[in-house]
Amino acid sequence: MSETVDLALGILDHQLVDSEDFRCGKVDDLELEGLQDGSPRVETILVGAPAWRGRGIMGRLAAALVRGRMVRVPWSEVSEVDSAVRLRKPSQELSLRRADQSARPLVEWIPGARSEG
């Protein structure tokens, strides 16, 4: 991780990857704290459709059309930032990738769904 990271270009909208190397959402929005006391820091990563509300007109529109829960990932769970934001734990422990869990039964029944392509 380089010394300075541009939040808008280097973190926001980047891929989240869990400790097992699964992709588990995007950095949909960020919560900052300490803006008043002059030492701002990223406190929380917001993941999921409701987090798009803070992302302009298209974001509000998309959030209104898509159902989904928002997951808050504390910045302390971040292990590393490269081209992705890497997390310390598996998705399940952070309540991420729940939509993949609920979509699983839809493909599970197809022969070969458990073998690598």
Place this chain on the structure above:
Amino acid sequence: MKRIFEVALGILAAIGGFVDIGDIVFNVAAGALFGYQLLWVVVIGVGAIITYSEMCGRVAVVSGRAAMDVVRERLGFGAGLVALIAGQLVNLMTLAAEIGGIALALQLLSGLPYRVLLVLGVLVLGVVIWVLPFEWIERVFGYVGLTMLVFAVAAIKLRPGWSDVGAGFVPGVPSSNLAVYAFFAVGLIGAATVPYEVYFYSSGAVEERWTPKDLGINKANAIIGYSLGGFLSFALMIMAGALFFPKGISPEALGTVALGAEVPLGQIGLLLALVGVLFAVGGAAIDSVFSGAYNMAQFFGWEWGKYRKPVDAPRFTIAWLVMLVLGFVIVVTGVDPIQVTEFSVIFSVVALPLTYIPILLVANDRAYMGRYANGKVANVFGIAYLVVILVVAVAAIPLMIVTNMGQG
């Protein structure tokens, strides 16, 4: 030695994978209408896809992030979503056109009804995607698609005036019919740069787990593979220029295109041409199915990849299945696949800057790319093509309207 072999195999697949229904339709129509005069535009189009996919492949290799990841990172959620929607509409139209092309080629081979073959074609595509590993899909279709080279043999056998062919590589403007000429120029550039190729190519670099060691392969695939793929485009245009142009035939059916190989080479030429078209178009259909799923997953952050078990990337798996079904639904309504092809190519030109610009920006970003950022050569081409892409994007719709889709 093994390395050289691998590179050669990749290049072969790139050649076969270059041509799709858009290239077939636009190159043959351009040759039939303008002879060899538009050959130079194909050179520009091939240069565009080389520049674009080399950058996109390099970004994917260095960062592990494919095209739509980069688009969202750079454009943000709102503008990124616009790029996603535009990209997906074009992908879907392209897919519908390719599926139609598969059924048309099968119909010419078997004589069975078109709609039956649409169903059959889609089922076979679904099974192939489900069962075959990524590398196999890419290669099988790429290699068999190489039988399209029969059009090169046909072009030579038709004894084109080689000095006229040579003159076609010199940029020029005709004295009449300028708008239609410009429309086909835009279409030829669009057909060479259909966006699914880049989505697929960059995601494929991640699928095959390329590392910076493979940057040489990336460059070779893009430059040599696509140049030789462009050679197939030349062959199609020269064939049409030699056969259809003097007679004033404008080929509106795929069967007429295949005639281009049958006239000089007989039954065997026809057979090879149809098999080549079938596999080239089939491969393109699979690439565009995957591109649709890659784009969704990369924009929304889902787990993706053919290298994953389907149960480990369920939303990605559902996305490609849905994509395939939607493509089928569009063509089964009975729309003319050739017309869908023309629309998909023209709209892809309009949407192209939305993905090209973010990728050019990231490929230049040293914070992101480190020492693999664009060098001088990549930037000269990258920026020159930015201008070309912006010009054709702005000109596409007005030309489409003025010329009534090239009808004049």
